[in-house]
Amino acid sequence: MNEVWQATVTQWQAQSILEVLAVVLAIAYVWLATEESIWCWPAALVSTCLFTYIFWDVSLVFQVLLNVYYAVMAIVGWLTWRRASTENTLRVSTMPLQYHLIYIFSGIAISALIYQFAAHWLSYEQLLLDASITVFSLLTTVLTVRKKRASWMYWTIINIATIYLVLSTDLYLTAILMVIYVVIAIKGYWQWSLSMQAAESAGDSAY
Structure with a gap:
């Protein structure tokens, strides 16, 4: 445990301003997203650009590609939420069971295909996990x-x-950072549940 702590402290001391900024902006993105703030997307854009460099430096190929995708989706997210805020057409909603099944089985199938393809050129130990995280992250970003x-x-x-x-x-x-993400994701689920309930209550009171 002491070795892990010492390594963490050493990494922190060695961090560049850009890397620290990437972490801060990543946390800001997730937190703002739980609050349904459109400003989560600019934070995401800058953070993902910085993380692209960080993951490239440690040769996590799929994480590099994932962060490039995140950067693109940050722009899409900004445009989508801005249009929705003007037209009031996008609200928190649930997914039917069949959509969950499509999401899960599609993610598994695509991950397996990418792994089989990438294994011809890449050979690091966590290739399958890296590919799977990437695929499911792509799908979840759309959600x-x-x-x-x-x-x-x-x-x-x-x-x-x-x-x-x-x-x-x-x-x-x-x-x-990922541990913090887990905590904020749990908050996000709770926060969006409240938002959905508030929207439903407002709809009921309109009748």
């Missing part, structure tokens, strides 16, 4: 943009898996 409450449930699972992944590469600070 977040569409304000599906279940996205927070899936983010909780994804972040727990990511903790194991980054610990395998000794990225202790990033692991701490």
